[in-house]
Structures are given as C-alpha cells and as structure tokens.
Amino acid sequence: MHDMATALPASKPKTIRFRDPQIEMAHGAGGKASRRLIEGLFAPILCGLSSEPLNDAATISINGATIAITADSFVVSPLSFPGGSIGELAVNGTVNDLAVSGARAEALVVTYVLEAGLPTEILEAEVRAMGRAASAAGVAIAGGDTKVVEHGKADKMYITTAGVGRPIPGVQLSARSARPGDVILISGPIGDHGITILLARGELDLEADICSDTRPVIGLVEALAAAAAPGLRWMRDPTRGGVATTLNEFARDCGLGVCLFEDRIPVHDAVRGACELLGLDPLHIANEGQFLAVVAPEYADAALEALQRAPGGQHACRIGEVREQPARSVLASTPYGGTRIVDMLVGDPLPRIC
Amino acid sequence: MKFTDEFRDTELILRTSDEIRRLADPKRHYRMMEVCGGHTHAIYRFGLNDLLPPNIELVHGPGCPVCVLPMGRIDDGLAIAAEKDVIFTAFGDMMRVPGTHGSPLEHKARGADVRIVYSPADALKIARANPSRHVMFFAIGFETTAPSTALTLMRAKAEGIRNFSVFCNHVTIIPAIRAILDSPDMRIDAFIGPGHVSTVIGCRVYEWIARNEGKPIVVSGFEPLDVLQSVVMILRQMERGEAKVENQYRRVVPWEGNRAALKVMADVFTLRSYFEWRGMGFISQSALALSDSYADWDAERLFNVPGIRVTDPKAAQCGEVLKGVLKPQQCKLFGSECTPENPVGALMVSSEGACAAYYQYEHRKSQLVSIPA
Amino acid sequence: MCLAIPAKILSLVEDPVHGALVEVVGVRRRVDISLVEPEGIAPGDWVLIHVGFALSKIREEDAYDQLRMLAALGETEAAVQEVEGYFEDTAEPHAKEDSYP
Numbered sequence: 001m002h003d004m005a006t007a008l009p010a011s012k013p014k015t016i017r018f019r020d021p022q023i024e025m026a027h028g029a030g031g032k033a034s035r036r037l038i039e040g041l042f043a044p045i046l047c048g049l050s051s052e053p054l055n056d057a058a059t060i061s062i063n064g065a066t067i068a069i070t071a072d073s074f075v076v077s078p079l080s081f082p083g084g085s086i087g088e089l090a091v092n093g094t095v096n097d098l099a100v101s102g103a104r105a106e107a108l109v110v111t112y113v114l115e116a117g118l119p120t121e122i123l124e125a126e127v128r129a130m131g132r133a134a135s136a137a138g139v140a141i142a143g144g145d146t147k148v149v150e151h152g153k154a155d156k157m158y159i160t161t162a163g164v165g166r167p168i169p170g171v172q173l174s175a176r177s178a179r180p181g182d183v184i185l186i187s188g189p190i191g192d193h194g195i196t197i198l199l200a201r202g203e204l205d206l207e208a209d210i211c212s213d214t215r216p217v218i219g220l221v222e223a224l225a226a227a228a229a230p231g232l233r234w235m236r237d238p239t240r241g242g243v244a245t246t247l248n249e250f251a252r253d254c255g256l257g258v259c260l261f262e263d264r265i266p267v268h269d270a271v272r273g274a275c276e277l278l279g280l281d282p283l284h285i286a287n288e289g290q291f292l293a294v295v296a297p298e299y300a301d302a303a304l305e306a307l308q309r310a311p312g313g314q315h316a317c318r319i320g321e322v323r324e325q326p327a328r329s330v331l332a333s334t335p336y337g338g339t340r341i342v343d344m345l346v347g348d349p350l351p352r353i354c
Numbered sequence: 355m356k357f358t359d360e361f362r363d364t365e366l367i368l369r370t371s372d373e374i375r376r377l378a379d380p381k382r383h384y385r386m387m388e389v390c391g392g393h394t395h396a397i398y399r400f401g402l403n404d405l406l407p408p409n410i411e412l413v414h415g416p417g418c419p420v421c422v423l424p425m426g427r428i429d430d431g432l433a434i435a436a437e438k439d440v441i442f443t444a445f446g447d448m449m450r451v452p453g454t455h456g457s458p459l460e461h462k463a464r465g466a467d468v469r470i471v472y473s474p475a476d477a478l479k480i481a482r483a484n485p486s487r488h489v490m491f492f493a494i495g496f497e498t499t500a501p502s503t504a505l506t507l508m509r510a511k512a513e514g515i516r517n518f519s520v521f522c523n524h525v526t527i528i529p530a531i532r533a534i535l536d537s538p539d540m541r542i543d544a545f546i547g548p549g550h551v552s553t554v555i556g557c558r559v560y561e562w563i564a565r566n567e568g569k570p571i572v573v574s575g576f577e578p579l580d581v582l583q584s585v586v587m588i589l590r591q592m593e594r595g596e597a598k599v600e601n602q603y604r605r606v607v608p609w610e611g612n613r614a615a616l617k618v619m620a621d622v623f624t625l626r627s628y629f630e631w632r633g634m635g636f637i638s639q640s641a642l643a644l645s646d647s648y649a650d651w652d653a654e655r656l657f658n659v660p661g662i663r664v665t666d667p668k669a670a671q672c673g674e675v676l677k678g679v680l681k682p683q684q685c686k687l688f689g690s691e692c693t694p695e696n697p698v699g700a701l702m703v704s705s706e707g708a709c710a711a712y713y714q715y716e717h718r719k720s721q722l723v724s725i726p727a
Numbered sequence: 728m729c730l731a732i733p734a735k736i737l738s739l740v741e742d743p744v745h746g747a748l749v750e751v752v753g754v755r756r757r758v759d760i761s762l763v764e765p766e767g768i769a770p771g772d773w774v775l776i777h778v779g780f781a782l783s784k785i786r787e788e789d790a791y792d793q794l795r796m797l798a799a800l801g802e803t804e805a806a807v808q809e810v811e812g813y814f815e816d817t818a819e820p821h822a823k824e825d826s827y828p
Binding site: 022024025026032033203204205206272273276278279326329331333334335336337338339340341343346347350351352353354 | 355358364367368371391392395398399400401402404405418419420445446447449450459460462463469470471472473476479495499578694695704705706713714715716717718719
C-alpha cells in the first residue's frame with residue numbers, strides 16, 4: 001500500500017476560465033462544456049481555489065459527526081418514460097450521488113418548480129412516484145418547497161433535491177488513491193436510460209423494448225463495501241455524458257490512464273441497435289441505475305462476486321483497468337488489437353447519418 | 355447483429371491482418387485513400403490503423419458532405435430559419451457546424467425553431483402536423499442520401515403539401531475524386547471506394563479511375579473485415595501491376611447501381627453547373643439542385659438567401675487535409691485554435707471529418723509507448 | 728452519407744405507402760422500401776437502411792462467400808487463388824482476366 005505522501009503527483013490544476021459569452025445547452029450535457037462551466041465559473045467563485053477534484057457529494061463535520069451532503073436537479077422531457085419518471089429519477093439520483101460518495105442517504109429535501117397550467121394529475125403522479133421511490137430506497141423525504149412560474153417558464157416541472165447521509169464505515173474514496181493495475185467494474189449494462197429518453201421524445205420514430213435503468217444503487221454499494229472496502233478506491237455514477245465522461249474525469253483527477261476492453265462492456269441488444277442506427281456510442285449515453293468502481297486488484301474478485309450476488313447486480317462485470325498510459329486519457333481496445341481514445345463529448349450526443 | 359457481428363470477428367480480422375502483412379512489400383510505401391467519411395470514422399472507431407504495417411498509409415479523402423459545405427451555405431440555411439414561422443430541420447450532423455453567426459444549435463438557443471430529424475420523411479411529417487408553419491429541410495449528403503430527399507419531395511408533391519421545402523446541398527462523389535486525381539500534390543496509389551454511395555451509383559462509374567489514371571479502386575463495406583479485405587484486394591492488384599475496379603461489398607452493392615434510385619434522382623434533381631466545395635474551390639457539375647418541376651418546394655427559390663461567399667481563415671488548411679495532402683495534425687491550427695469545441699473548419703466539427711476523427715480517437719495515442727492488446 | 732445498417736423486414740405496411748416495418752436487434756422503425764421493391768421484398772428479407780429508406784437488399788450468399796473466403800486466408804496459396812475467382816464482379820459473365828500459373 002503506497003504512502004500517500006509519496007503518492008503519484010496529482011494532475012496539475014490548469015486554471016480554467018469560463019469565457020463563453022452565453023450559456024448553451026451543451027453546458028448542461030455533462031461533457032466538456034459542463035466541466036468548463038463548473039471548474040471555470042462556479043468552483044472558483046464559490047469553493048475557492050482548490051486543487052481537490054470535484055466530487056458528487058461533500059462531507060462536512062457538525063459537532064464531531066461526519067455527514068455527507070449532496071444536491072441535484074432534474075430536468076427531463078418527457079416527464080414520464082418507460083421504466084420511470086422524473087419523481088423516481090430525483091430520488092434515485094440523489095441516493096446514488098451519496099452512495100457513490102460512500103454514504104447511505106438518510107433524508108432528502110425536495111423543491112418543485114411548477115409551470116402554471118400543469119395538470120394536477122401529472123403532478124400527483126410524480127409525487128406518488130417520488131414517494132414510492134423514497135420508500136424503496138429507504139430514505140425519508142423530510143421537507144421541501146414549491147414555486148410556481150408562468151406558463152412557458154419551466155418545462156412542466158423542475159425538481160431539485162438536497163440529500164444528507166451517513167458515511168459507510170471503512171470506505172475512503174479518492175481518485176488519487178488509484179494505482180496502475182487497479183480494476184474497473186461496472187454494475188450492469190450501459191445506455192438504457194439515455195436511449196429510453198431519446199426514443200420517448202418521439203422525434204426519431206423508433207420503437208424498442210428498452211426502459212430506463214433508474215434504481216437506487218446503495219444496496220450494491222454496501223455489498224461492495226462489505227467485501228472490498230479496503231481496496232475500494234473510487235466510485236461514480238455515469239449519468240449525463242456516460243461512462244466515457246465519468247472515466248475521463250477520473251483519469252484527469254488521478255493523472256493515470258484508463259484502458260477499457262470493448263468486448264467486455266455490457267450493453268443490451270436494443271441499446272446497441274439504437275446506437276448503431278443513430279451513430280451513437282453507448283459509452284456516451286446517460287445511465288441512472290449504474291455505477292463504476294475502481295478496486296485494487298487483490299480485492300477485485302471478491303468485489304465482483306459480492307456485486308453479482310447482490311440483488312440487481314447479476315450483470316456486474318470487469319470492463320477495464322487503470323494503467324500508467326495514456327495518462328489522463330481513456331483508451332478502448334478490441335480483442336484484435338485495435339485501439340481508440342474515448343473522449344468526453346462537448347455536449348449531448350447527436351444522432352448522425354454520415 | 356446479423357450482417358454486422360460476423361464482419362467484426364476477431365479470428366478473421368487477425369487472419370486478414372496477417373495476409374496484409376504478408377502481401378505488403380517492405381520496400382514500398384503504400385498510400386491508399388478512403389474517399390468516404392464513413393470509412394474515416396470506421397477506421398478510427400475500430401482502430402484499424404493498428405492492424406496495418408507502418409508502410410501502409412490510409413489517407414482521408416473529401417467524402418464528408420458536411421465538411422465540404424462552405425460556411426456561406428450554412429448561413430443561407432440559417433437565414434431561412436430566421437424567417438417567421440419557419441421550422442428548420444436537418445440531420446444531427448449539421449447541428450454544431452458553425453455558420454458566421456453560430457451553429458444551428460446556437461441559433462436554437464437564441465429562439466429559432468431548429469429540430470433534428472433522422473429522415474427527410476420525418477421533416478415532411480412535421481410539415482403535415484404544422485400546417486400553419488413552413489418546414490424547411492436542409493438536405494446534405496452524397497448520392498447515398500439524395501434518393502431519399504427525392505422520394506420525400508415526390509411524396510410532398512403527390513400529397514400537395516405546400517408548407518415544405520428543401521434547401522438542397524447534395525453533392526456528387528465522382529467530381530470530388532476527379533479533383534483529387536487532378537491535384538498536382540496527388541500521390542495516392544489506390545482508392546478504397548465509397549460503399550454506400552455505390553449502392554446507388556454502382557461500380558461501373560469508377561472504371562475511368564482504373565483505366566485512365568491507372569489506380570486500383572475497391573468498393574468497400576464499413577465493418578473491420580470489409581476495410582481490411584479491401585486493403586488485401588488492393589495489395590494483390592498492386593503486386594500484379596493491375597488497376598481495376600473491384601466490388602468488395604458485394605452483399606450490398608450491385609454492380610449496376612440502383613436503377614430505381616437513379617430514376618427518382620433524375621426526376622427530381624438537376625445538376626448545378628458548378629458548386630463551391632469548402633477547401634477545394636468551385637467544381638463543375640458536382641452538386642444537385644431541384645428541377646423546375648419541383649420549384650415550389652425549392653427553398654432557394656421560395657426564400658431570399660444572402661448567397662454571400664464566406665472564405666475560410668487563411669490559416670486554416672482544410673482544403674489540404676480534405677485532399678489528403680496534409681494530415682490533420684499537420685494543420686497549424688489543429689488542437690490549438692481549432693478543436694471540436696471551437697471548430698474553425700467543418701472538418702473538426704463533423705464526426706466523420708478527418709480532423710474530428712483524429713482528434714477524438716487518436717491524437718493522444720502518440721503518448722503511448724506500447725499497449726498490450 | 729455513410730451510416731447505413733442492415734435491418735430485417737418484419738412486415739409490409741401501408742403507412743408510408745411502399746413501407747415496411749424493420750428491426751435492428753429489437754429496435755423497430757417504419758422505412759420506405761420504394762427503392763428495393765422492384766427486386767421483390769418480403770418479411771424475413773434483410774435490407775440496408777439509411778435515413779429511413781431501404782437502399783439495397785442484402786444478398787446472404789455473398790455475405791457467406793466473403794466470410795468463407797476470409798476464413799480460407801492463411802491456407803495454402805493454391806486454395807486462396809482458387810477462391811479468388813469470387814472477387815471478380817465484371818459485367819460480362821466471366822471474363823476472368825487473371826490466370827494463375
């Protein structure tokens with residue numbers, strides 16, 4: 001086990017300044033543009049200059065107790081889609097942010113921004129969905145707030161949440177603790193959520209038996225921690241921007257390289273079909289019920305077995321490993337030796353015909 | 355996936371790669387141009403360069419219909435989008451291509467009604483559903499895509515749908531190949547021919563390349579095995595000192611092309627006498643326009659477009675990269691002023707543009723010492 | 728211009744006219760088959776689709792021929808030359824331009 005004092009040098013923090021004259025959709029897509037906005041505008045102003053990588057949740061200390069806290073916002077169209085709706089996304093998304101930061105969510109507070117003209121039955125359906133999801137995830141909804149804005153000022157409804165949780169004992173996560181040889185695990189097949197939403201918008205006239213993978217992953221995280229906590233380096237849920245973006249962020253934060261094995265990445269057939277048709281890469285598609293974990297090699301087998309045994313983890317698998325090179329980048333390789341760099345996208349993935 | 359997975363078989367790929375190594379003469383340097391942007395994308399996506407010996411160089415050609423579109427045409431299309439009650443529709447490929455005042459997506463952010471469609475038929479559907487608005491379809495693509503635009507226009511005419519028009523930027527591949535061969539810097543030994551364009555125009559149309567220019571051309575599919583097999587076929591021709599047209603993509607490409615597709619194109623389109631290709635200047639008889647019988651659906655006749663020529667910044671070397679004279683990373687702006695986030699030329703913004711493909715899939719690999727498979 | 732993929736015809740439909748419902752590993756879409764109808768199209772056939780239109784009917788025998796040929800690579804040179812006949816696709820019925828010693 002390496003002494004952290006002689007740890008690998010952290011990636012040099014480049015001073016990123018946010019120079020775009022206006023906000024574009026790309027800034028919310030989870031890719032490079034989003035990162036530039038967060039690192040170049042929000043973080044320097046609100047969090048002070050820090051070379052610490054930005055995480056999904058923060059830990060704060062109150063009267064000696066360590067609490068994990070996170071916030072998230074949910075903007076999705078359509079509100080309801082196969083496999084879930086905005087209410088479930090809101091609960092699961094918050095629970096998962098805390099889970100991959102090594103904490104079990106205890107309570108959420110929720111704000112609704114509602115568009116005037118929204119039918120009550122739609123609102124009620126979402127609130128019920130939220131209640132059910134909170135129950136399933138074992139988390140309390142402690143309170144919230146509501147605002148109503150004029151018709152046209154909110155796409156039916158926006159939900160924001162803040163969640164607090166209790167750190168899971170024994171779990172210490174940091175991208176910088178990663179070492180060459182570490183194993184990268186995924187909890188299940190990728191791309192289901194993003195493709196479901198794309199198809200549910202109805203603009204592409206495609207039909208498929210796919211549904212969102214939204215679910216709380218805390219159960220899987222706790223199973224993983226129980227089996228492999230000392231070797232668990234880092235976790236994250238690959239939401240907007242997909243696995244590609246999340247692993248690129250990891251690679252940049254730890255200064256090492258990630259090598260993915262193309263043929264081991266689990267993708268449902270229908271997701272694959274939709275991606276081939278539209279010219280999309282599953283690695284760039286959002287997920288709402290999966291997470292990535294980086295585990296020391298000596299714990300990898302135990303970690304994987306624990307995940308596969310846990311309810312919902314049967315498709316967990318090993319998809320890659322950490323290497324020295326290419327530093328701060330992600331490489332994918334095929335069984336026949338072809339390689340390609342897997343980059344973060346600028347904005348949302350767009351269907352193409354060429 | 356049937357007809358896809360079999361052509362990604364590891365064992366067969368390794369065998370074909372071995373055959374390439376066996377055939378390639380170590381004393382020769384081979385330059386093969388893949389004409390079509392889809393091949394550029396496939397080569398990078400599947401890492402096919404890693405499977406070729408260092409003396410086989412794949413040169414990226416100008417077959418990216420987005421890349422060769424001059425910025426002025428994008429401005430023209432967006433000028434139409436700014437008109438009252440117009441819905442601007444286009445393929446996803448167009449959405450981030452910069453015009454002088456921003457890309458279609460940026461125009462959308464400023465309030466224009468800009469929508470991505472997968473098919474021109476979907477654009478027509480939007481027109482049917484919005485009778486009080488006008489739907490303009492920004493058509494791009496080579497001969498692969500032109501028949502679909504043609505059929506859509508025929509449908510619009512047959513159904514009397516008047517709130518629909520096409521802004522036509524379809525270009526044709528043969529003049530582009532001719533321009534490459536006429537270029538004084540040209541040092542290409544052989545061509546990997548455009549597989550999907552050829553399903554429409556067939557293979558006979560390339561015979562002059564073999565006969566008059568003495569260059570082998572193999573019409574190729576897009577899976578790893580297709581591209582690698584095409585390289586084998588080229589090497590075999592070159593070994594025998596031959597130059598002929600061969601059809602590697604036989605399961606899909608008919609030698610004579612698709613008669614029905616050629617007919618609908620002839621009914622709906624005419625050849626423009628010349629058209630400007632970004633980075634390559636004006637090329638005669640290289641692009642399509644709507645014929646007079648479709649004048650009522652021709653966006654260029656229905657709307658006043660500025661028609662202003664926008665020249666590329668002098669420092670941008672898009673033209674040379676398009677012609678395969680320079681590699682993307684040799685352009686002075688590559689990776690510095692010109693990146694996928696801030697593209698100067700369309701070669702960087704279209705995912706099948708040589709620069710974007712190289713940037714996205716390749717340029718950091720130069721750091722690598724060795725990658726165990 | 729180049730993203731075209733193989734899809735299986737599930738059924739012929741009336742909307743669009745000259746239409747078919749096709750499937751790519753579980754993803755379904757209606758496409759226009761005007762350009763391949765002259766060849767005769769039936770459920771179970773495979774076509775190449777591009778922007779919602781079928782461009783070509785896929786010939787299974789040619790696909791299998793190609794794979795067989797590739798599988799033969801690395802076998803004896805004579806065997807390779809024998810199957811090379813399959814590479815030629817000239818308009819005239821078999822003007823075999825090469826002859827091998």
